[in-house]
Amino acid sequence: MREEWEKVGEVSGPDSKNRIILTQVLKQQQSIDGFTVFTNRTGEIKLVPVINIPAYEAWLYNNPKALDAVHIGMKQALEGKAAPLGEFRKRRKK
DSSP states (O other): OOOOOOOOOOOOOOOTTSOOOOHHHHTTSOOOOEEEEEEOTTOOEEEEEEOOOOGGGHHHHTOHHHHHHHHHHHHHHHTTOOOOOOOSSOOOOO
């Protein structure tokens, strides 16, 4: 399958310390913590933006069944098919 790439800007070559400034290209992006870098045989470089998540939330992304359930629930909510289930915790008797 061939990927579709969209040109979003141009940057100048590396400076004397081999740095490339992406500020202008990244203006339209949300908060990015870093990049995963890929190269191919022709020398192309692909930067995939990544956003770090707290360790205590990683379980969801490491559990495909739970993540699918969240996606289904979000889709149902957007379609108006979800309703509140009430309180999940028991109320304390006073």
